[in-house]
Every structure is written in structure tokens, then in C-alpha cells.
Amino acid sequence: xxxxxxxxxxxxxxxxxxxxxxxxxxxxxxxxxxxxxxxxxxxxxxxxxxxxxxxxxxxxxxxxxxxxxxxxxxxxxxxxxxxxxxxxxxxxxxxxxxxxxxxxxxxxxxxxxxxxxxxxxxxxxxxxxxxxxxxxxxxxxxxxxxxxxxxxxxxxxxxxxxxxxxxxxxxxxxxxxxxxxxxxxxxxxxxxxxxxxxxxxxxxxxxxxxxxxxxxxxxxxxxxxxxxxxxxxxxxxxxxxxxxxxxxxxxxxxxxxxxxxxxxxxxxxxxxxxxxxxxxxxxxxxxxxxxxxxxxxxxxxxxxxxxxxxxxxxxxxxxxxxxxxxxxxxxxxxxxxxxxxxxxxxxxxxxxxxxxxxxxxxxxxxxxxxxxxxxxxxxxxxxxxxxxxxxxxxxxxxxxxxxxxxxxxxxxxxxxxxxxxxxxxxxxxxxxxxxxxxxxxxxx
Numbered sequence: 105x106x107x108x109x110x111x112x113x114x115x116x117x118x119x120x121x122x123x124x125x126x127x128x129x130x131x132x133x134x135x136x137x138x139x140x141x142x143x144x145x146x147x148x149x150x151x152x153x154x155x156x157x158x159x160x161x162x163x164x165x166x167x168x169x170x171x172x173x174x175x176x177x178x179x180x181x182x183x184x185x186x187x188x189x190x191x192x193x194x195x196x197x198x199x200x201x202x203x204x205x206x207x208x209x210x211x212x213x214x215x216x217x218x219x220x221x222x223x224x225x226x227x228x229x230x231x232x233x234x235x236x237x238x239x240x241x242x243x244x245x246x247x248x249x250x251x252x253x254x255x256x257x258x259x260x261x262x263x264x265x266x267x268x269x270x271x272x273x274x275x276x277x278x279x280x281x282x283x284x285x286x287x288x289x290x291x292x293x294x295x296x297x298x299x300x301x302x303x304x305x306x307x308x309x310x311x312x313x314x315x316x317x318x319x320x321x322x323x324x325x326x327x328x329x330x331x332x333x334x335x336x337x338x339x340x341x342x343x344x345x346x347x348x349x350x351x352x353x354x355x356x357x358x359x360x361x362x363x364x365x366x367x368x369x370x371x372x373x374x375x376x377x378x379x380x381x382x383x384x385x386x387x388x389x390x391x392x393x394x395x396x397x398x399x400x401x402x403x404x405x406x407x408x409x410x411x412x413x414x415x416x417x418x419x420x421x422x423x424x425x426x427x428x429x430x431x432x433x434x435x436x437x438x439x440x441x442x443x444x445x446x447x448x449x450x451x452x453x454x455x456x457x458x459x460x461x462x463x464x465x466x467x468x469x470x471x472x473x474x475x476x477x478x479x480x481x482x483x484x485x486x487x488x489x490x491x492x493x494x495x496x497x498x499x500x501x502x503x504x505x506x507x508x509x510x511x512x513x514x515x516x517x518x519x520x521x522x523x524x525x526x527x528x529x530x531x532x533x534x535x536x537x538x539x540x541x542x543x544x545x546x547x548x
Contacts, residue, residue, distance in 0.1 A: 150356035155543050157341045157353060158361065158428045162540035164323050164333040165363070165426040168229060173398045177220045182245035182265035186254040190266045195252040198263070198485045205415060205484035212249045214404035219246055220268045221399055222496035226477045227274035230318045231365045232448050233292055233311070234475035236278055242270040244494060249485035263491075277321050284349035288314065296451050311448055312441050313345060316352035316360035319428075323353070355430040355538070359441055366476070366498035367427035367519025369446060370541065397423040397498075406483050406493075407502060415484045418467050418502035425540075427519050432536035444534020446520045449474045449500075458501035458516065466492065469500070476500045476518065 179190035191213065199206045223243060226235045237243070244267065251261035281288055292314065295307040320342070326333040343354045352360040364370075397405070397420065407420045427445070434442035449456065449469070457468035466489040470478035479497035486493050501516050515523045522530045 151538060154355040154357075154361075154430050154538050157337070157355065158430060158538060158540050159543050160336045161319070161323060161353060161361065161363070161428045162426065162543075164326050164328055164336075165229075165428065167328055168322070168326055169225075169426065172221060172225055175221060175224075177217050177224070177268060179216070179220075179266045180268050182267040183241070184245075184263070185265045186256075186262055187252060187264070191248070191250065191264055192252045192254075195248075195250040195264050196261075198249055198251045198261075203484075205409070207249065207409070207484065209250065211402070211404050214400075214402045215406065216246055216248050216266055218400045218404050219495045220266075222498070223477060224268070224271050224274070225399075226365065226475075226496050228271055228277065229322050229365055230277070231315055231363055232475045232477075233289055233314050234473050235477050236274075236281070236289075238278070238289065241267060242274075243268045246495075247485070247491055247493060249483065273325060276325060277318075280321055280324075281317075281350070288348070288350070292451075299452070307451065309441070311451070312362060312443070313352065313360055315362045315447060316345075317350040319361065319363045320351045320353055355432075357430075357433045359431055359433075361428060361430050362441075362443065362447055363429065364427040364445070364447060364519045367424045367445075367517075368421055368499045369515060369517025369520025370424060370427055371521060399423075406481050407499075409484075415482050415486075416465070416467070416504060418481065418504055420499050420502060423498065424519070428540040430538040431533070432538060434533055434536055442533040442536075444521055444530045444532070444537050446516075446518055446522060446530075448518070449476070459504060467502070467504075470494055 181187070181190050195209065197207060197209055197212060220243070227237065227242075230236050245265050246267065248264045248266055250264040252264055253260070254262045292307065292310055295303045295310060323337075324332075324334045328336070337353070341353055342351050343358065344351050345354070345358070345360055355361055405420055407418050409415075409417050429443060429445060431441040431443045451474045453469070454474050455469055455471040456474070457465060459465045459467060466480055466482040466486070468480050469475075470480060472478070476498065477496045478494055479500050480489075480492045480494055481497060482489070483493050485491075499517065515521065521534050524531045
């Protein structure tokens with residue numbers, strides 16, 4: 105007879121409440137680890153895509169800069185030049201040869217070439233809206249420090265004032281800007297004139313976008329290895345963030361990529377010294393030769409003058425490659441792009457002088473400009489400032505000889521990370537910035 109066990113419990117497969125909670129906890133931990141790894145991988149992939157875009161832009165810019173090293177400059181007669189040719193053969197230095205600050209004719213003419221060349225570079229490769237000259241004179245009239253007897257001998261020696269014609273590249277860039285948005289500069293000027301907290305925030309964004317738009321136009325008008333440079337870039341690398349018809353290069357976060365033409369304040373500028381073991385690296389007397397400006401092989405810049413008599417000497421520093429920079433995904437306190445470097449001088453600081461404690465100091469931004477293309481640089485032949493020489497200054501503000509600014513002077517230059525003791529936000533924003541200075545092979 106078969107016996108049946110009706111009261112014996114039947115155990116069905118399953119999980120207890122404790123086992124279920126443990127399983128859920130393990131799945132949560134593993135998912136969190138996966139999400140962290142995924143985000144890190146996604147960020148790294150975004151950085152790599154941005155680095156690729158920046159590397160290509162940098163290659164184009166460096167190639168353009170190298171073109172200028174042997175670029176010929178044709179002088180033209182400036183306003184008030186009464187001579188048949190820009191520089192007459194009988195021109196001589198205005199200062200007598202016995203003067204302490206006398207400079208020979210050859211240096212003065214070479215200085216003129218360098219000043220005109222820098223101005224042409226700034227107009228063809230602008231990184232600030234005031235680099236583009238909209239009203240005459242398009243190219244400045246430069247007082248050369250030379251005088252000559254003109255057709256009217258009774259008038260005595262007359263100053264030799266020289267300029268140059270606007271380059272075709274600069275004219276094309278200006279025409280392209282006006283064609284796409286005829287009001288591009290009036291919008292910036294209106295924001296400056298309004299000068300409210302809201303307009304200041306909008307101005308910061310507008311200056312950033314215009315910088316990025318200039319960068320695109322420069323690359324668009326460049327040739328690399330025999331082909332248009334713009335062909336290097338795909339559709340995903342180009343966009344129009346403000347819808348004004350002017351394109352920008354975009355990083356993988358869809359933020360505009362910006363640049364600085366002469367980033368002489370950038371912390372990593374010194375890495376370009378050809379030999380860091382060279383003793384001249386740490387000797388002030390030879391520092392300018394160690395960091396030679398390829399546009400000025402004869403050292404004709406006013407800052408290379410040996411004597412500092414009644415006219416102070418403001419020395420150049422290292423000449424840097426163009427800085428190309430992405431702000432990454434962050435934003436600043438105003439909701440603008442979170443760039444951690446100085447892309448421009450304060451637009452409200454026109455006429456700014458870095459040495460306000462020096463009486464009769466003439467080294468300053470021009471009264472109507474905040475661009476480094478309009479810097480008043482003292483020279484021995486400027487008649488005590490009554491005949492000022494306004495020129496492009498890649499190193500504004502320069503160090504005074506003997507030094508009268510703290511070592512933080514470099515933090516005031518373009519490309520600098522401003523002094524954290526003054527504004528700590530820049531250093532924080534720079535942490536996720538991507539630059540061509542940090543990418544291997546960006547300069548080859």
C-alpha cells in the first residue's frame with residue numbers, strides 16, 4: 105500500500121528577501137562602476153575629437169605664421185610725406201650721431217619693416233575686433249625717426265612718414281565679415297556703450313564668438329600643402345552658435361574654439377626654448393636672443409635698445425606660437441564659455457597704462473583701443489611723446505628696464521592665466537581647457 109505525505113512542505117526555487125536585496129545592491133554597484141567608466145571613456149573620446157580639431161587648426165596657423173618670416177613689405181608715402189618716394193635716399197636719423205640715444209638709419213628702416221609686418225599679420229589674422237581697421241588710415245602712418253630735405257630746401261629737414269597698402273587677404277576677410285553680418289562691429293560697440301551687468305555678460309560672449317569667427321575666416325582663406333586648408337575639417341567640426349551667418353570651429357561639446365595670435369603670457373611659452381640647458385636661458389642680458397622673434401632677426405624692436413636714458417626701454421619677452429584653445433564643457437560665473445586664459449584686454453580699459461606710478465610714462469594702450477595692435481611705445485625720436493609711435497605690441501605689457509612691475513606682469517598679457525590672488529576663477533576654469541600646447545605634435 106502506497107503512503108502519501110500530504111503535510112510535507114514542497115520547496116519551490118526562488119530568492120529570499122535578503123538574497124534579493126543583496127543582488128540589487130550588487131547590481132547597483134556594478135552599474136555605478138560601469139557608468140563611471142562609460143562617462144570617463146565618453147569624455148576621453150570627446151577630448152580626443154577636440155584635440156584632433158585643434159591640432160589641424162594649429163598646423164594651419166603655424167604654417168601661416170612661417171610665411172611671414174621672409175615676407176616683403178612695400179613702403180608707401182604716409183600722410184604729410186612730401187617726398188617723391190616713401191624713403192628718399194638723402195634721409196638721415198633725426199637725432200644727431202652724438203646723441204646718447206642715436207640709432208643708425210639701417211635699424212630705423214628695419215624697425216619700420218617689422219612694425220608694418222606685425223600690423224599686416226594682425227589685420228590678416230585678427231583675434232580681436234579692433235585688429236580690423238574700418239576707417240582710414242587702414243594701415244598706420246609711421247614716423248620713422250628719419251628726416252630729409254624735400255623739394256623746398258628752405259623748409260629744412262622734413263619728417264619721413266611711411267605707411268603701406270592694405271593687403272588683399274585683410275580686405276577679403278573684412279569683406280566676408282561685412283557680407284555675412286554688416287552690423288558685426290556695431291553690436292559690440294553698442295554693448296560697450298551700454299555698460300550694464302547684463303550687457304557686460306553679453307559683451308563677453310560676443311567677443312568670444314567673434315574671436316572664433318575670425319579664426320574660421322583665417323583658416324578658410326589659408327592654403328596648406330597646396331590645398332585649401334578648410335578641406336581638412338568635417339561638418340561636425342563647424343557650426344554657427346549664434347546664427348549670425350559667420351561660422352566657427354566647434355569642439356566636441358559644441359562650444360566655439362578660440363585662439364590668441366601672440367599668447368606671450370601663456371605659462372608654457374618657455375617650452376619653446378631650443379635648448380633648456382643653454383646658460384643664456386637664465387641670463388637676462390641674453391634672454392632676448394634666446395627667445396628670438398623670427399620676424400625681427402636684427403633686433404630692431406624699440407625694446408632691444410641698449411641704452412635707457414630719458415626714454416625708457418620696455419623689453420620684449422618670448423615669442424610664442426599661436427594658442428588654440430577649447431573651454432571644455434564648463435562655463436564661467438556669467439554663463440559664458442569657461443576659458444581659463446586671457447583672450448583679450450578689458451574693452452573698458454582703453455588707454456590703460458601698466459605703470460601708472462611712473463610720471464610722464466608714455467607706454468600704454470591707445471586712448472581709443474583695447475587691442476595690442478594699438479600700443480603707444482616710447483622711442484627716442486617721439487619728441488617727448490608729442491609725436492607718439494603707435495604700433496603692434498605682442499608683449500603688452502612689457503617689462504620695464506630696470507624692472508618696476510612684479511613678476512606677475514606676465515599674467516596681464518594675452519594668453520595668461522590671470523593671477524589667482526586677483527581672480528581664482530580662471531585657474532579653476534583652465535583645468536578642463538584643451539590647448540594645442542598640450543597636444544604632442546601640434547607644432548610639427
